[in-house]
Amino acid sequence: MRLFATALFLSAALLGGCATPASAPTGSLLVPPERGNGDLGLVIERESGSIGVLDTTARTRLGTIEGLGDLSHASVVFSRDGALAYVFGRDGALTKVNLRTGRIEGRVMQAGNSIGGAISTDGTLLVAQNYQPGGVKVFDARSLQQLADIPAVVDGKASRVVGLADIPRNRFIFSLFDAGQIWIADLANPTQPVLTKFANIGKQPYDALISPDGRTYIVGLFGEDGLAKIDLWAANPKVERILPNYGKGEQPLPVFKMPHLRGWSIAGKHAYLPAIGRHEVLVVDTDTWQEVARIPVAGQPVFVMARPDGRQVWVNFAVPDYDTVQVIDTQTRQIVHSLKPGKAVLHMEFTPRGDAVWISTRDDHRVSVIDTQSFKTLATLPAKSPSGIFFTSRAARTGF
């Protein structure tokens, strides 16, 4: 999941990091040696360039790791063991953080303006997608040494890259905003990427998602209505267009107000997605990719997140409804609960078995833990201008 964020606030901080344990540490560790990290997580503190380390079992904050630079549009992927968080900052920094020790193990400034990254299935490779200078870069996940640079130049012009996702066998798929293409990089030999290119996919792809099984890649288009889709399991994958009216709102939206496709959810046989420019969640059949229903909601949806079991979909909203969250029951397609967890809801992360959701409210400087059945607030944790929340259970999932 990438974050819906609209502005850059901070200048880049340089290399450095220190851990401030919230409670008695073991030696200099945030997590005692005998304790596991499968239930840990982190919250991005966008304005202070720090992350808070979270314990989803005790529902506490274990400590703070500082010195990560500009985190206004940060995204995170995890090592296979779940101990290492790789933080991709908007400022082009890639920082390797150990959640167990609370220490920064490495940091490189890899680009001028970055929009996130991904990790290979085997955990050995990191790939960053960049706005400036465009293209993607490949790094050794252990050393952060650069292994390859893939400039994404088409007709002599460098393209910004969006919609990066890992797919099986150390391959990565991404979209070229300026060139209107989709590329797959096969990194079986990381220093010699093998590229497969799909041209003429539509104008200005601005974000994408990969289905949970790694099969279907869907790209949103800013320059025209509709979306582009590739079935990666096909014998000869090709680009198809779906939902030809998607994008037609009451009025055109600027790009920074376009709901990110990472805010889509596929649950069971349906995808749930934010209508653009309308106060609706769209329900789409994933067999036919036809719209089958629209659910009225409180505002312009931003993230439309399925609980892991698919029974509920949680929705947050753009300004002025950004203090509200609504819960849709996917069986009845009715809103079963509305809540106001705080000002400027920026992200929602479910525990992997779906019993709770963690919600960051930037302007109230807190993270709320909500029971998804009773809708009671189970805990409230302090966080400075929190945005993204990322749990280590993502390490086991494709496309996260």
Add this chain to the structure above:
Amino acid sequence: MRLFATALFLSAALLGGCATPASAPTGSLLVPPERGNGDLGLVIERESGSIGVLDTTARTRLGTIEGLGDLSHASVVFSRDGALAYVFGRDGALTKVNLRTGRIEGRVMQAGNSIGGAISTDGTLLVAQNYQPGGVKVFDARSLQQLADIPAVVDGKASRVVGLADIPRNRFIFSLFDAGQIWIADLANPTQPVLTKFANIGKQPYDALISPDGRTYIVGLFGEDGLAKIDLWAANPKVERILPNYGKGEQPLPVFKMPHLRGWSIAGKHAYLPAIGRHEVLVVDTDTWQEVARIPVAGQPVFVMARPDGRQVWVNFAVPDYDTVQVIDTQTRQIVHSLKPGKAVLHMEFTPRGDAVWISTRDDHRVSVIDTQSFKTLATLPAKSPSGIFFTSRAARTGF
């Protein structure tokens, strides 16, 4: 997943345990403090009452933990943090093992003959299902103190319990072999279980599975053909019968040769299940629960395991074909590969993103790691009469 196992070999060992690191440990730890445990696993060594601790990234064996008693039909669940493995032994023992330290942290003899257990969504409760004396028992996951005893007595007769699964909100569902009932225990207050009972579900339920979303509970019947199903998301859940011919083989099988339902897989819109008494895998539509195809295979299937992305299904077989594994492509329903990893294939466990499968071959005393794309053997690890393989990534999944 429970193991397909037919005999008891060992007498119970009593409390005690020691770790034997395979390589240089940090202090007395199997795993250094800064290393995560999201990519660890264990293999049951059934005859020596030990477990081998596995590193799925380096594809190595980190050490051995001994003193677990009779593991001939052992099953394992994990704590939310993935550090603790709770091992349910056939001898009725429940052992709490820390994979990071390599130490046994607790052990109770909770029954005379046990058939496995489950852990609650919040990780605080363990439930064991027992043959002797029947019923289920509830334990505090930290202390292993018994919190409740649910005898499963119907008409004055104690029933053996099978098919136990965790479902959301600290509830558990299980089946009564002798009484032909399904019970749900709500453990919101663990010392005061609230029971919901479904009677007349069919004769002699012998195993069950829960769908990955926790919605559908399916029970196999030994005493008659067909299966019983409950939709747990229904407003008023009730028992329905499906696949009325399931169970009719060429000839009746004894109960110990019945393929376990935990060997079923639900992938995409279909379930894949072993035919009984036939050399076939059945394909069933999960909307209609009608059989839609049969795929001929090399022998009587035992486990029919979907790769996490659902693209492949891997099948192992009963004697005499128990050295063989076949791989079905779910898109073409063709066998795309056959392999012979060793004698007496007892279990297959996929890495969570599906790039590899770990296969135990009991009589060749090894675990093989197979690439699911190239089918190459990536590593072979020694193990004494290995049976079940369990990865810590199960901690994030319902029904595991």
